[in-house]
Amino acid sequence: MYHVFIFIRLTCDFFLIEYATRGGEKDMGKYNRNATTNLQHMILDFISSFIAYVISIFAYGDISIMFEPRYVMLWLVFIGVYMIMASNNSLYRVTTFFYTDRTIKFVLKSFFLSIAIISAILFIVGESRINIDFYLLYLGFSFFFILCSTFANRIFRKKYSSKDAARTLLVGNPNDFGRFRHYIDRSNMNINIIGYINDKPQLRDNRGEYLGNLDELEKLIHDNAIDQVFFQSSIGEDEDISSYISRCLMIGVTAKVILAPYHVGGMQSYIYSVGTYPVVTYHNVNLNKYSCAVKRGIDILGSIIGIIISIIPMIICAIAIKIDSKGPVIFSQTRVGKNGRQFKMYKLRSMCTDAENKKESLMKQNKVEGGLMFKVENDPRVTRVGKFIRKTSMDELPQFFNVLRGDMSLVGTRPPTLDEVSKYQTDQWRRLSIRPGITGLWQISGRSMITDFDEVVRLDTEYIDSWNIFLDFKIMLVTVMQVFKRNKGAM
Known part of the structure; x- marks a missing residue:
């Protein structure tokens, strides 16, 4: 039991260190911290890890160890550490682009980092407390099922979860939404785009997804049961975008602003927040x-x-x-x-x-x-x-x-x-x-x-x-x- 206690203590210390590194976010946007978290993916990984644990026990041939504290703790701590590593690699963000090679790379990176951490802990508390054959079986099955759950999550979100997808309205120049919609499709964002509103009240559009103009915003939200509205930031050049955002919030609809991208050869960019102010950083020198x-x-x-x-x-x-x-x-x-x-x-x-x-x-x-x-x-x-x-x-x-x-x-x-x-x-x-x-x-x-x-x-x-x-x-x-x-x- 002493070794199990040490194992738990070291693991808790690891989680506390991980939490402390995010201390700067403690009071900043606490309600929105997990707004882009793919909870479904996290649940699937947890379930997959449990399935791997059970199958590993049967493959090992000793069912009696299933409920032994040190083996249960191994499973719980390993999946906990893996989920932290996966989160740091953006695997649990719905906005992360889903490319097969990139996804496999992120899973591998998170998995091997987790192996390194858990193996180090096991070495400290005494690796003889965990059978090495079972440990290797568990790692092999875990990787297989976690990788499968990652791809299963992608398929499920894209094919079977449209019923619960946020009904979305796009506001701005429709010609500028092509790339944005492509990015949404490459991500795991669960969005059902109902149509768009032209940001020029004097212009009409006969295309199928055209719903109306900006001056009809409130009516169109009600008529189409809209959950959220994406505004192009460029409409602020001719219109006061803040008034439309306020109107959305008054009727309980989420408003989001798409910042107009600025691209120059060799330039990179990223977004972070200072308090409640979003900041876009453009750079062409390494800031890592x-x-x-x-x-x-x-x-x-x-x-x-x-x-x-x-x-x-x-x-x-x-x-x-x-x-x-x-x-x-x-x-x-x-x-x-x-x-x-x-x-x-x-x-x-x-x-x-x-x-x-x-x-x-x-x-x-x-x-x-x-x-x-x-x-x-x-x-x-x-x-x-x-x-x-x-x-x-x-x-x-x-x-x-x-x-x-x-x-x-x-x-x-x-x-x-x-x-x-x-x-x-x-x-x-x-x-x-x-x-x-x-x-x-x-x-x-x-x-x-x-x-x-x-x-x-x-x-x-x-x-x-x-x-x-x-x-x-x-x-x-x-x-x-x-x-x-x-x-x-x-x-």
Whole structure:
């Protein structure tokens, strides 16, 4: 019994942690928190899990364990944890799109996370308390029946539950409802669309689903026993949409507003609430806190390792620089970082001390058109030691300190100078939407060969749009290979 008690205690702690993570929603829309929850799907999963439990016992061949507390607790806790995982993966939202491959993926993800959690708990309380053969049988049957219940729920909601579906009225331009209705069909929303109302009172429509105009809203709701009304937010341009919403609420009909989507290539969006205010967020940079934290963690760890490995080569280079030419060993320059933040970037000095003064006289030799970057062939300002440390990328080593400070990342976009940024066009600013990096997609694509700044911007924005941790590792690996090969395209 002691092990069962521990098992229950650990499980309760897990559920309390899960509830605590949602504490911000405690007082926000408490009546609507589960408005889009697919309760039918949850009940089917619970029943399916019970069927799997019973069949597993018969397959195992020992019916006497059916009512033993530790086995009953295993079943109850497992399905409880699975339902939490499935909820986090949006399987229980009626608004989630139903695609076969995506649904199987979500079920698998939720199921394996549940196995990991339950197996960890069993290990802590003593796995010998649960027969491993029964446990494996139960997992196999559970997955099969839960997956079947997911597809059964889809079939049932789409074919057999129309009688209880909310009778729905669409208000707005009928030509704009095509995609919306397609999305409804792909989801598990139980909606019976009765027809639509044109948002232009002066226009009539002879199409079959046309019911009338906006000025007839109340009458049409009564005549067609409407449960809910979807308004296009765009009708507010000519009409006060709030007055129609109030009219629906006065007669006890639910009103919903479809926000007009705004789409730009590479853009993503999501909706959340601040108190009672819905907020639509449009973005084209990664806002996932977990992945951003992982990237920052890799930057910190990588920069510390980089500093430790490169400290001796930096000292040797510093001595060589001091012997070769007069001036400081470290060159610092103000560069532009994320969204225009300015910082001091550090490099081992590879040029003469008056290099900036000589830059103007070399502008005619600049290989990059428009002056948005500066690159000349056989730059006369580079010292003898400078040529070597540039070719081997050793001049970049002090930038590990910039990464450790958080001004830069190991992988990102090239940090531009203030002068370069002052000439940027609007669309070119987008390359500054993330931290600049020691290396990046542009650098490993043959930076010495690229003289078209638009191509640089394209590569940088391609990196921003397709960023993931594995892409960073790939770029770092290619960078290291290029450095060892002393390729001209290396940093």
